[in-house]
Amino acid sequence: MSSEARERIERLMEGAVAKGVSAIVLAAGEPVAYRSESGVLRGEEEPLLSDEIRSLADAVVGAERVAEIGPRTGAVSASFPLPGKANGLVNVTRAREGYAMTITLLPPVTLDVAETMVPEAVVNAAMSSDGMAVFCGHADSGKEATALSVVEHINRNLDCLIATVEDPAAVRLEPKRAIVQQREVGLDVPDAASGIRAAMKQGADFLFVPEINGFEELLACVTAAERGVMVITCLDVFRIRVPECFELIVEAQPCDLRAGFREAFATALRVLSVQVLVDKSGGRGRVPLFGYAIPDANERLSLADGPRASGTMATCGQTLKGVRDELKRQGVITQRDWERAVLRT
Numbered sequence: 001m002s003s004e005a006r007e008r009i010e011r012l013m014e015g016a017v018a019k020g021v022s023a024i025v026l027a028a029g030e031p032v033a034y035r036s037e038s039g040v041l042r043g044e045e046e047p048l049l050s051d052e053i054r055s056l057a058d059a060v061v062g063a064e065r066v067a068e069i070g071p072r073t074g075a076v077s078a079s080f081p082l083p084g085k086a087n088g089l090v091n092v093t094r095a096r097e098g099y100a101m102t103i104t105l106l107p108p109v110t111l112d113v114a115e116t117m118v119p120e121a122v123v124n125a126a127m128s129s130d131g132m133a134v135f136c137g138h139a140d141s142g143k144e145a146t147a148l149s150v151v152e153h154i155n156r157n158l159d160c161l162i163a164t165v166e167d168p169a170a171v172r173l174e175p176k177r178a179i180v181q182q183r184e185v186g187l188d189v190p191d192a193a194s195g196i197r198a199a200m201k202q203g204a205d206f207l208f209v210p211e212i213n214g215f216e217e218l219l220a221c222v223t224a225a226e227r228g229v230m231v232i233t234c235l236d237v238f239r240i241r242v243p244e245c246f247e248l249i250v251e252a253q254p255c256d257l258r259a260g261f262r263e264a265f266a267t268a269l270r271v272l273s274v275q276v277l278v279d280k281s282g283g284r285g286r287v288p289l290f291g292y293a294i295p296d297a298n299e300r301l302s303l304a305d306g307p308r309a310s311g312t313m314a315t316c317g318q319t320l321k322g323v324r325d326e327l328k329r330q331g332v333i334t335q336r337d338w339e340r341a342v343l344r345t
Contacts (some may be wrong), residue, residue, distance in 0.1 A: 028098030050098025
């Protein structure tokens, strides 16, 4: 990476951290923009040229990978740490106007489960000896940070081997009680499915895959769970009712493989969590709301039978609407806050 490009990206990230925004948006023909709770706001800089963005992308992701955009892939990603301040997740794509880049800012350290407010029952279920813990929500729900906090909790409390397959690696996990192997797609492995298979061959106890793209990767996770690994993953799926999330995941799979996938996925499932971030009343930040289901062995067998059985999931956890009603009663959120958050999904 050229020093000039590195310094420019560092300056952009430092400015974004100072502004308290969540992402930097670079688009050809536009000034640098910043994503915050109120939306995407343009800065006062001169509009960027596509070649400028391409140069930054080449420096961060690598010219060979950027050249694959269009002919072989729709986007490429990499991580860019700003030590002590933030971790940048860099995603590069191309549109008719030219190259575009988004740098999503994450905390420089992994959050504790108390900070992400993930329910204790979900944490305990994700620490099972095998199976799958699936964290669902829209792209801005905070599900990845929640899942990562659970992985860090395991790192601090269990003597085990944790493997990750990330695209890109969001945060450096420092080994504590656990041994940690982090693999980044494009650097350590060619694709997520290869990374998952590598983790299985290494004898991983826990496998963290924060992003799944396509049936092959999801099936590789299910296979790992069937073979004794506890898989923790995230999916960009949102429905207010947890059973509907389960059905949406199943229905998204190829028709001819759907029945077999349903049975395998239902059997492996230990917890399915659905998360949404809602603005607190009075503009005091946002609060995560969780709905979740923790099916037992009998409920998993019922889920494997077909869609009619998914309603049983509603009885083995908590509902988003129940949490919503309690927070409204306490004055933490309003109905309008809730509706706005759900509409964002």
